[in-house]
Amino acid sequence: MKKPVNLSDAVTLINHGPTVLVSVDDPGLGKPNVFALAWITPVGFEPPALVMLVGAGNYSHKLISEAREFVVNIPNSSLVEKVDYCGNVSGRDVDKFKAAGLTAVPAQKVKAPLVGECIGHLECRVTETKPWGEDTLFFAEVVAASAEEGLFTDRWHIENPAARSIHHMGGHWYAVAASAVEVRNVGL
Numbered sequence: 001m002k003k004p005v006n007l008s009d010a011v012t013l014i015n016h017g018p019t020v021l022v023s024v025d026d027p028g029l030g031k032p033n034v035f036a037l038a039w040i041t042p043v044g045f046e047p048p049a050l051v052m053l054v055g056a057g058n059y060s061h062k063l064i065s066e067a068r069e070f071v072v073n074i075p076n077s078s079l080v081e082k083v084d085y086c087g088n089v090s091g092r093d094v095d096k097f098k099a100a101g102l103t104a105v106p107a108q109k110v111k112a113p114l115v116g117e118c119i120g121h122l123e124c125r126v127t128e129t130k131p132w133g134e135d136t137l138f139f140a141e142v143v144a145a146s147a148e149e150g151l152f153t154d155r156w157h158i159e160n161p162a163a164r165s166i167h168h169m170g171g172h173w174y175a176v177a178a179s180a181v182e183v184r185n186v187g188l
């Protein structure tokens, strides 16, 4: 028996991709900014590409529009409180790196810094933008990527607690990835 879900809640049914911390350079203030982002998806392998939806009201929207570069940082579950914080206060008002105790580490290819505490990083350059209502879809090419040794090979080793990603479920609720299943010998 299924019950109807309000259309305003419908996309929350599929809102479980990894929640990330996006870091951006802020040359105006001479310090970087960082914010939480759940609405992000890969859109290509070669070249590696992704798209994310950024709200026009976010300070980072202005920074990404100007710099056309950013870093997607993958937090593990130990960072869930810092992620929630970075998703609920604005860099207009607070130095979030400082307030959340996060470390800005120089990236290889872009001016935006990595968030040192995160376990993986995708350095991105914007290739295209598309207005989406009042917000913006930012399409970007991944120009460098790195991940914590031992936690990522061709997949995240979430059997190790340090590799467990977080997945926004709405409000202040997050799921933590905790088991991996390999499918083989199914006779295909």
Ligand SMILES: Cc1cc2nc3c(=O)[nH]c(=O)nc-3n(C[C@H](O)[C@H](O)[C@H](O)COP(=O)(O)O)c2cc1C
Pocket: 019, 033, 034, 035, 036, 037, 038, 039, 040, 053, 054, 055, 057, 058, 059, 060, 061, 083, 084, 086, 087, 088, 089, 090, 091, 092, 168
């Ligand atoms: C778990 C979580 C996921 C979020 N996902 C998005 C998102 O996909 N896109 C977006 O624009 N804002 C998202 N936000 C909201 C921004 O992180 C939030 O508005 C933040 O304060 C913006 O910071 P800024 O003003 O420093 O850029 C999310 C917030 C949380 C807590």
